[in-house]
Amino acid sequence: MFEVRLVQGSVLKKVVEAIRELVTDANFDCSSTGLSLQAMDSSHVALVALLLRSDGFEHFRCDRNVSMGMNLANVSKILRTAGNDDIITLKADDDGDVLTFMFESPRLLYLEKGPILAEILQSSDFSVTYICFDLDQDRISDIEMKLMDIKSEHLGIPDAEYEAVVKMPSQEFLRICKDLSNIGDTVVISVTKEGVKFSTRGDIGNANIVCRQNTTVDKPEDSTTIQMKEPVSLTFALRYMNSFTKATSLSSSVTISMSSDLPIVVEYKIADMGYLRFYLAPKIEDDEDQA
């Protein structure tokens, strides 16, 4: 028996939207620890690793380890029918080849800041922009999906110590990858004590974007921090970087870990639950002019 209940269903929606471009079919591995997924992208260049720990679920029951093979396009179709506020429950029999999605949509009433709200609160001295009443859940869907057999090649990923770890706002990383891909196809990411530099070269010219370490901001999620043992400089295909940034909405910050000759790790933390990580091997840089 497998049955898990996730109050913040939007997390599952976002995760699937973030990886479906890269991965077409994958096994979701369930154990008492939680729900995890590991898959190579279809061209076998990038690797996706997801962890959703059991304690992040409102309810998590998994009697024995199961590996549920799914087509992510189908999962996406199903999850799109769920609202962003829905509570999502996943269910499967131990021997079944069917996964059931249940969506409970709370019927919410949004009351905007204004005279009515002021009266309810007996005060106009508040900073909320709206208040949200849960009138009562009233719509429940359940959708069954056939599971599939996928030969999985579970790769052990060593928990390496990285030479350089950069944390920065995920929106900024998104913007940089998008901008640079308008100019070139690959990005050189160089970390020094001063900051992290993203560079590309293309027909119309060359571009460098430098982000300095910056912790003076009020909100920690807006800060850029750099932990570095050795300066590192590695080259990656921007195409994959842009795919990774589909996960931007999962977290306001992204963590980028690099060591010479190791795959880069681009990690989006999922609050209270785990992470979504992307791994990508660096390009071997010959001489620059040898493009």
Next chain:
Amino acid sequence: MFEVRLVQGSVLKKVVEAIRELVTDANFDCSSTGLSLQAMDSSHVALVALLLRSDGFEHFRCDRNVSMGMNLANVSKILRTAGNDDIITLKADDDGDVLTFMFESPRLLYLEKGPILAEILQSSDFSVTYICFDLDQDRISDIEMKLMDIKSEHLGIPDAEYEAVVKMPSQEFLRICKDLSNIGDTVVISVTKEGVKFSTRGDIGNANIVCRQNTTVDKPEDSTTIQMKEPVSLTFALRYMNSFTKATSLSSSVTISMSSDLPIVVEYKIADMGYLRFYLAPKIEDDEDQA
């Protein structure tokens, strides 16, 4: 040595977005006076003239006159990587065939009107909607772009006295051109003392929009004013008019100057710096039904 620094980088972004539909390649001419551009559109029907005076820059150094040929699609790609709040610096060596764009993004903190802002200002009696702190610049991009050789045909544009000059809100002009182009292909612009009339004819019917002189408005940029020596009535292709209105965000008002048999001038002033002007020859009107 050419090096200029523009604090309000958004101006340059807007200018390029405004003309790139019309002009694919153009020379930016730099002298100690400022930065200017003159180019025909690709079908050689309309003319674009830009002036950004040196005194509008925070810093302007131009040791000798240079003409820098650029592909505007490439310039647009590069400028799009700049934020709207960025400070833009342009640099070129005297003999170089490369222009370097530098973007400094101030990290800004926008504080919305609210209790926190009220406390900072020691008063809630203010009309600003937000206040903006410059926390510290921390992202710097630099992008090099190869320049190209463009044979320029610099046309002297005589500074004519126009028979009729209309100033009106640029948004209103935009709306009129868009609306009329849904009905017909050409617009007849007629100026009399009473006002300016925009007319078109099409399969579904005919349309006339009259704007009266109107200076009673509080804000001068919302007013419509007409200076007229002779009544004028000329016909233009709406397709070009709609292209010109891509410059709308540069200025809240637009100035339209006309004389019989002379090209119309559609001018958007650029505050403290200069202007962006579009010239378009009138259509020779045979009998109307002889389209």
Next chain:
DNA sequence: AGCGCGCTGG
């Protein structure tokens, strides 16, 4: 021409 995305109004 179709899809994805950000913005605006409800």
Next chain:
DNA sequence: CCAGCGCGCT
């Protein structure tokens, strides 16, 4: 939060 619209990208 959701639906609808406009815009840029493939």
